[in-house]
Amino acid sequence: MLDARLWIDALLKVHSSLQVRLAGKNIMESAKELLSPDSGSLMLYDRKKRCLYVAAALNLPDDVVKKATARMGERVAGRVAAFRSPRLLVGSVERYPEFEGVEGRGKIRVSICVPLVSDATVLGVLNLNRHNNSSHTNYTEEDLHAAALFAAHATLALKNAWLADTLLKQNRMLKEVDAARAGVISELVHDMRGALGAIRSYADNLVAGVFGDLTPQQEEKVGKILEQVERLGRLLDEVGTSGRRELRRELTSVNRVVQRAVEATEYLFDKNNIAVENRVPGGLEAYMDVGRMEQVLVNVLSNAAKYSGSGATVTVDARKEQDFVEIVVSDTGPGIPRDKLEKIFEEHYRLDEHADIPGSGLGLAIAKRTIEAHGGRIWAESPPDGGSVFHIRIPVR
Amino acid sequence: MAVVLVVEDDVETSDNIKARLVKEGFDVLVCYDGLRALEIVRRRKPDVVVLDIMVPGLPGHHLCRLLKYDERFQQLPIVVVTGRTETDYNALAEKAGANAFLTKPFSMDGLVGLIRRFVGGE
Numbered sequence: 001m002l003d004a005r006l007w008i009d010a011l012l013k014v015h016s017s018l019q020v021r022l023a024g025k026n027i028m029e030s031a032k033e034l035l036s037p038d039s040g041s042l043m044l045y046d047r048k049k050r051c052l053y054v055a056a057a058l059n060l061p062d063d064v065v066k067k068a069t070a071r072m073g074e075r076v077a078g079r080v081a082a083f084r085s086p087r088l089l090v091g092s093v094e095r096y097p098e099f100e101g102v103e104g105r106g107k108i109r110v111s112i113c114v115p116l117v118s119d120a121t122v123l124g125v126l127n128l129n130r131h132n133n134s135s136h137t138n139y140t141e142e143d144l145h146a147a148a149l150f151a152a153h154a155t156l157a158l159k160n161a162w163l164a165d166t167l168l169k170q171n172r173m174l175k176e177v178d179a180a181r182a183g184v185i186s187e188l189v190h191d192m193r194g195a196l197g198a199i200r201s202y203a204d205n206l207v208a209g210v211f212g213d214l215t216p217q218q219e220e221k222v223g224k225i226l227e228q229v230e231r232l233g234r235l236l237d238e239v240g241t242s243g244r245r246e247l248r249r250e251l252t253s254v255n256r257v258v259q260r261a262v263e264a265t266e267y268l269f270d271k272n273n274i275a276v277e278n279r280v281p282g283g284l285e286a287y288m289d290v291g292r293m294e295q296v297l298v299n300v301l302s303n304a305a306k307y308s309g310s311g312a313t314v315t316v317d318a319r320k321e322q323d324f325v326e327i328v329v330s331d332t333g334p335g336i337p338r339d340k341l342e343k344i345f346e347e348h349y350r351l352d353e354h355a356d357i358p359g360s361g362l363g364l365a366i367a368k369r370t371i372e373a374h375g376g377r378i379w380a381e382s383p384p385d386g387g388s389v390f391h392i393r394i395p396v397r
Numbered sequence: 398m399a400v401v402l403v404v405e406d407d408v409e410t411s412d413n414i415k416a417r418l419v420k421e422g423f424d425v426l427v428c429y430d431g432l433r434a435l436e437i438v439r440r441r442k443p444d445v446v447v448l449d450i451m452v453p454g455l456p457g458h459h460l461c462r463l464l465k466y467d468e469r470f471q472q473l474p475i476v477v478v479t480g481r482t483e484t485d486y487n488a489l490a491e492k493a494g495a496n497a498f499l500t501k502p503f504s505m506d507g508l509v510g511l512i513r514r515f516v517g518g519e
Contacts, residue, residue: 190451193480194407197501201413204505210416233502260487263497267507290488 010034014157018164027154028056037128043077044124077125080113087113088144107131110138114151118159189236200229234362247289254318255280261297268305280318286325287397292370299363300329300390308333327392335382399516400424402443404434406452417505431455445515449478450486458489465494474515
């Protein structure tokens with residue numbers, strides 16, 4: 001009869017580790033508790049070297065453990081592995097015709113050898129021996145069945161450990177590949193920005209008359225070049241962002257990020273005769289990816305600068321609300337139609353009434369993605385008394 | 398006449414920046430190397446520096462830090478230009494004390510506006 005308590009403890013131990021080395025050790029120790037061998041070994045099959053080696057041993061001298069390897073069909077373990085069925089061997093192995101040619105085993109009186117087989121593949125062999133001078137009786141057929149049941153669990157435990165190990169290795173490799181890819185994209189984006197910067201400097205200078213006066217028609221065409229440059233710039237923002245998925249968040253002054261974004265867009269405000277004011281209080285801080293948050297604010301502010309209309313005022317304010325910081329960008333422009341308040345955050349969506357103003361329709365979509373990656377929310381409102389208000393809400397930490 | 402030092406190793410970009418700033422009435426010095434820039438700042442004492450962060454010799458944010466450590470140049474406004482990358486050079490430059498930031502492809506109007514603000518409503 002099997003002792004339930006003993007078995008439960010032994011099997012829990014066998015299944016307790018996902019590390020191959022530790023799982024092997026646990027298997028050997030549990031086998032000792034259940035089947036009281038005088039000596040034994042857990043041999044595992046090394047697919048590269050194509051032989052069994054001792055992964056865990058009980059009462060075997062170290063030099064034996066190191067030397068004890070067996071190819072398929074070699075020695076008792078190799079034979080059992082080739083047969084793929086458990087064997088009870090009483091007395092000398094020479095008595096068994098299927099073990100012909102295998103050398104004798106000295107002091108071993110009786111042994112159980114069980115192959116660990118999964119999906120018709122041999123993972124290893126469990127050897128349990130009782131010696132000539134043993135205080136235990138010989139192993140019986142019932143012990144053999146018990147050992148086979150135990151081996152089934154040992155096989156599962158080892159297979160799980162191997163799978164976990166493989167997954168970890170693959171995961172590590174994928175991360176390396178991903179990092180390399182992000183590096184390549186980043187370099188590419190940088191170089192493209194450089195080239196785009198040069199193109200823009202020519203176009204800007206043409207419009208500014210640095211190379212002589214342009215006819216209205218030429219000026220219009222250069223304007224088209226600038227539109228495309230802006231579009232490519234936005235696309236690069238997008239690519240650059242997808243090249244690095246993880247945010248690098250650090251505790252940052254909200255005012256400082258807003259100030260940077262205001263400075264980056266100030267020329268647009270000036271050009272369109274719009275006043276912009278940063279009213280964010282100095283002490284306000286939140287964990288954020290500075291570069292990306294600046295990009296979000298630049299996108300929202302560029303929209304305000306482009307669409308509010310001459311004479312408008314744009315203000316940026318922020319406040320802390322419980323565990324969130326809310327940045328509010330309001331303008332005194334014509335506002336956004338109620339039914340479009342959500343649509344404007346969709347990729348490539350642009351309001352019909354602004355078809356004549358250059359834009360890619362990507363800015364707010366990128367902003368939305370970035371804010372959501374911060375665990376926050378961005379939305380727009382069109383108050384009844386006019387203008388539009390953008391709310392950017394991110395967790396403080 | 399206010400003097401602007403442009404440190405930018407992309408020759409076409411630096412040529413265009415120079416042409417535009419000259420037209421806007423600035424005196425413009427151009428160099429393509431961070432170490433050389435340090436020398437020029439010490440010798441010619443410009444009113445504003447426009448600094449690409451990825452220049453040979455001495456990376457822009459290091460140059461920026463060196464200048465901000467130097468008593469004579471602590472007040473010298475530095476406009477940093479970057480091609481936004483994996484490494485947030487804007488943040489590095491800000492820590493190094495840069496005064497303003499532009500990401501390529503930046504607007505020339507934007508650059509001129511910033512410089513005018515720093516040299517005081519010229």
